Amino acid sequence: MANVTFSSPRMGKDVTVYAIAGDRGTVLAVAKQHKIPIPFDCQDGECGSCLVEVTHLNPTTTYGKYGIALTEKEKEMLKQLGKITKEEIVNAEVNDMPPRHRLACQCFVRNEDILVTFEGDETLP
Ligand code: FES
Secondary structure, three states: OEEEEEEOOOOOOOEEEEEOOOOOOEHHHHHHHOOOOOOOOOOOOOOOOOEEEEEEOOOOOOOOOOOOOOOHHHHHHHHHOOOOOHHHHHHHHHHOOOOOEEEOOOOEOOOOOEEEEOOOHHHOO
8 A cells, every 4th residue: 555645735735545456557547636736838848847756665675676767758847947967867777766846647656655745836937
């Protein structure tokens, strides 16, 4: 079971939802299901509207238990947005470590607790 906590100036208070097996999907899909106002547009990793910061809350490691596979598409968009560092790219490619910023429509909820924060408009070009 994964607790996903959403936090944003756009919301009155933080909201934690339980993403149970079967209703897992992308962070954006979970957000939409629970009426969390993460901005989005293309839902296909191409516009950058859905930029979020993901903090892994598993206390045993810095990045949580699960490695990630960052797609080229997501990596390119994060680069264009200036939201991924060279070190993060290397870490993602070599160690499957997730970068701090993700695209909510490309980031899958795994079996670990995460904090998802987003601003909203400032990420738009
Ligand atoms: Fe366009 Fe996620 S909605 S990149």
